[in-house]
Amino acid sequence: MSGRLRGPGAGVAGGDASGTGVDPARVVALTEREEAVFAARHQRCGALHERARASMPGGVPMSWMAKWAGPFPLSVATASGSRFTCADGVEFVDLCLGDTGAMTGHSPPAAVAAVARQAARGITLMLPTEDAAVVAEELTSRFGLPQWQFTLSATDANRHVVRYARHLTGRPRVLVADACYHGSVDETFATLDREGRVVPRRGNIGPPVPPSATTSVVQFNDVAAVERELSTGEIACVLMEPAMTNVGIVLPEPGYHEALRSLTEQHGTVLVLDETHTLCAGPGGMTAADRLRPDVVTLGKALGSGVPCGAFGMTAEVADRVRRSVELEDVDVGGVGGTLAGNALSLAAMRATLQQVLTPDAFAGMLPLGARWAEGVAGVLADQQVPWHVTRLGARAEYAFAPVPPRTGREAAAADDFPLQTLLHLSALNAGILLTPFHNMALLAPTTTAEDVDRHTAAFAAVLEELVA
Structure with a gap:
């Protein structure tokens, strides 16, 4: 890249x-x-x-x-x-x-002005504003994914996407890279011991269940290990950063992402790329810079110039499957969302950030x-x-x-x-x-x-x- x-x-x-x-x-x-x-x-x-x-x-x-x-x-x-x-x-x-x-740099003037204007006319409403569609359209142009939802953090985005992946596939497990970081998502606090068994990461506080019950772990860049785990038929989604960043920067080897895409398609597994930190690679993160083809992208942090926010984008196919499989009556009780998700203040900050700051x-x-x-x-x-x-x-x-x-x-x-x-x-x-x-x-x-x-x-x-x- x-x-x-x-x-x-x-x-x-x-x-x-x-x-x-x-x-x-x-x-x-x-x-x-x-x-x-x-x-x-x-x-x-x-x-x-x-x-x-x-x-x-x-x-x-x-x-x-x-x-x-x-x-x-x-x-x-x-x-x-x-x-x-x-x-x-x-x-x-x-x-x-x-x-x-x-x-973005601390308190960029364009974002500060947008936040001040929106704060004066409403901070959180449980209703959309014009900014929502503008931000979604901007993210589509950058990442190539046509359908977007908004959260308060990348952790929320990752947590919601994991639930959707399990729901759509009927499978129980999540595949992550050893030493990964995806916020405070329970399933990601797992590592491999010397015998290759899935165990809690050091410092994991109060895991609700042993991570071996929910999570499979592979080493980043190990295509054979990914193929082995996907062949079990139990993996709902692969959740990875395009390049590891929180344990230090670990770059993908040539062909790694092409193999991930091919194997997840072959096994009917949802491919989720967490671009929260790798947005530093360019306006559309590594997804755009390396022409990657994930099913879902998750984002957070930088999108709002410091105002808490997050987002996840989906292919039309994934969004349609979600829409058809979740009853309207149940969309507020399934563990996806939150009263402050997609609030007016966050979206005003995101619009200003994307259009005027992180250009x-x-x-x-x-x-x-x-x-x-x-x-x-x-x-x-x-x-x-x-x-x-x-x-x-x-x-x-x-x-x-x-x-x-x-x-x-x-x-x-x-x-x-x-x-x-x-x-x-x-x-x-x-x-x-x-x-x-x-x-x-x-x-x-x-x-x-x-x-x-x-x-x-x-x-x-x-x-x-x-x-x-």
Whole structure:
């Protein structure tokens, strides 16, 4: 696909057992130094966090926010475009962008104006507005799927689609990739143990049933495994990202998507592509860029410039089968939808985002910045002879601690090093740069500049030089 780059780092430095090329003791020492710098620079953020601990577990409004690098998370005062300012008045270049939720840049003026207008004339109505058809038509033109429904998140979209797939096929199981992420959909929190058995993923909280009862798992890029699972006749749908993104970026090998399409058609299985993160590949995500032919596409986050929203698009055949098989009397009680789904405010935000913010012209600027970021990091890795690699997917790129890009989610997860990742995030924060948490990943918005990218390259070079000295 155009706009993708793999740039492995060259050479090997150090000799640590982890294979990252850096000394773990050096990581510990530098982390302690960076934590002290962070705490001294962000005393008001620290005080706000201490206050919050009295009323919120971990002092954060959602538990995963406690995992940010540093002794406490930053508290944001203002955000605009590709920058935000914390409570201590320190400005940051934001290369996280709400992990895609603010891929537009923070509060783009067109979306802010549309939201303000709609808020003044009605936020949620349980009735459609003109914006609904406009957004559906725009998504059809981008993704090629003619029928759309709207939700409050990509999680909702994925959950609803799984139910429809089971309903249409009469089959019980969902097929996902090992180490996948599709929001908080229960069926997707499954992995394979050493014997190849389906088991709960580490950290899976309160699964309603063992995932082995609902889910089959394969390694990404493993066509033979997909064929084996589909041949059981039990798989209602394949739910996958076109490229894995949440365990790191894992790109599809040549022919993988063609095989997925062929096998799902052969076995009567619904093919669902989750483009929530891979929208970074272009205006129509990887579906348009790689001319993919899914039965269903799911989307979320970036569509509304940060206003909660999601969507799923269906082929005419799937939409017709749903329409004919669900009685009108039952459409509100089947587990698909929600009172706030398709609300007027979300649709106003989506219309403005698609028509005025995440436009083809915007992507024409974002994609080269993704290449610039990846090439800058790859150059630093080569200069320092560190055995890491860079992978890019459109306007998103990351580096990871292995010499070559992974071909499966399991390989990507095995290459992680949490203490090293924490240090690199802390170092970036102290240089005024926010990366996507839990990855070494950057996302480039329409408001990101070449200077922002080069600032990261310089900061990355500085910390890596200290690590391998």
